[in-house]
Amino acid sequence: MSGLSELARGLSAPRGFVVASQAVSAPDAIRLVGGIPAPEVLPVEAIARASAALWQDPAAAVASLQYSAPHGSPGLRNWIAEREDVHPDRIVITNGGMHGLTLAVLTVVERGATVAVDDPVFPGFLWALEVATDRILPVPLESDGFDVEHLARRLAAGERIAAAYTVPDFHNPGQVCLSAAKRQALVELADRYGFHVIADDPYRELRFAGKDQGVGVFHDSDRVIHVNTFTKTLGPGWRVGWMVLPERLVEPVIRLRNRLDVHTGAVTQAIVERLVTAGDHWFDQLVAAAAALYRERAGVLAGALHERLPGVFDIRAPEGGLFLWVRLTDARLDPADLFRRAAASGVLYQPGEFFAADPRRRSSDRHLRFAYSDRTPGELREAVRRLAVAFTSG
């Protein structure tokens, strides 16, 4: 009687932290939870100007209200292509990063096929992946990213995958970047075994230390789908992102995306295009200001943890992105108990187990993910103070 498709029946319910935490947290809890841009760096005034300019230009206004190309606005694609250093034909505008991931999955992952993923993994990807499969091959995350050698051994042993998924820059949750050498090795492995690499890169612009490991090797490959978005820079509310695709995948992705919802909103694309092309370096300045703010917040958070809870965590200083991923050093501490006490003390974070790709391996059980991006330095210090209370209340 339900009449649901097998696809619909196979999609799991929301789970994990969000549901759990809402039940236990104090109303004034400090949430170090989501990868959310700081309101302070969202360019509201520039948006107001770009938006007013659009509506005051009759031809552009009417054009933005009509149908437009499924690939996206040519002007926006050109601007992105220049930044990515690829031909504009290879850029497809999406409704944000998750949309790019799902389009990639539906295009290159056969139903029921296996996909290699980081362990720990961004759980949103596993969630999206269910539109095609729930068979994953967890690949350990090392200090220089996705363990390509581990995957190579599994493939040599006969395992077959449709795709390998990783977050190459400022991994969520694992904080690390994939080294240039591993990028090259991963692309070569994809060539050898005929799978696709889905490189999910929403934090890439937000570097504030260390050295960029480069995306040219991805763009030179016929096997990499590089997914990016304006979500972490201009805001999630736009739902505007992009894919850099190998040429042969552009038409298949367009055929699919055109069916799903025709094209990304032309109004939003028109405003975003006016924003990013407003001045030669407007976007560079925006992301530089955002990165500076996130560097400060990452520093405040890590510093407060060192100061108030010395030796309690293994901490590496982030080089970019929105997250601090720390490991409890004391093996006797129960992470679930700590999480409950922290929530009761008025501080929320994501417990590491939420990010486990392989629940049996329990690789991230003893980790905590702190999102520092949308909390002020004062809030971050207060959050650590409350966390220290949670430790002493145990």
Next chain:
Amino acid sequence: MSGLSELARGLSAPRGFVVASQAVSAPDAIRLVGGIPAPEVLPVEAIARASAALWQDPAAAVASLQYSAPHGSPGLRNWIAEREDVHPDRIVITNGGMHGLTLAVLTVVERGATVAVDDPVFPGFLWALEVATDRILPVPLESDGFDVEHLARRLAAGERIAAAYTVPDFHNPGQVCLSAAKRQALVELADRYGFHVIADDPYRELRFAGKDQGVGVFHDSDRVIHVNTFTKTLGPGWRVGWMVLPERLVEPVIRLRNRLDVHTGAVTQAIVERLVTAGDHWFDQLVAAAAALYRERAGVLAGALHERLPGVFDIRAPEGGLFLWVRLTDARLDPADLFRRAAASGVLYQPGEFFAADPRRRSSDRHLRFAYSDRTPGELREAVRRLAVAFTSG
């Protein structure tokens, strides 16, 4: 080596009119082609005001730039629910009508299942349907819509379908409305055989004659997915629409839509919400003005055809919507030849064969679809003059 999923391999290339016509038409051709809103009735000034008000309200501006609920903005859902006379929980905001159709298909149509569709049919639906199946059961369109008795006989004979698709108001391309009696009969049939009805209703607001056949029977049913959109009223460029869902389908649709692209853009929803809630009757006045303009254009087109090409077409006066669907009365005329001559004379329309659900039945080969919505009265008269030239040049 291609590595494309079966889904991606199964999606057909763009086809039909658009590709063909671009090759043959004069640069100054008058296009009576797409179901596109008239630029004159797109409320650019009101949008400019709503948009400026949003960006001048710091809290609302920042909220619109962040993540929001996958169901859509509560305010916009409430406004729609009141118009639809259903509980707001049953409204899901989509990225426009096509998105609603695809979500419906992926949620209730098993891969490879059969779906009953109007014949003639909106080809965009067959295009979207390929994400699940290419097996269709064409159901003739009568002067009062989808032939429910025909479908009942096929079902009684053992045929099984996952869903039945129709455009109940101002059918595209067939111009007709589904009668109240047939709406009731279709819903009862869906109950008896356990299929879903996908009611695609983008033109519903644009009535300028005749009597509304009502959607209450759809909303009272547990079997109807009612898909609507702001595309034909506020413009396609927003990519904002909605579904009215039976309660039991809300969660499955949300699980899917959340995976595909998280949620419809919060910026666009915030502007659209401010627009439609700007005054008690703002939207009513907008659609009334649009309907009056389309009534005039439909009248000009039909009048010019009667005057310049008397007896050449069977013509029924439209009661709403954007299209005139006429049939050639002279069986000796070759429609393909006429189309080529019309294009050479500088007028483009959609030949009927493009809309055939069952190519063998050739039910619409002798029809022409004229879209009058985005052409001025002067252009419509000139288009008919050119069409008359095409007839005499044969």
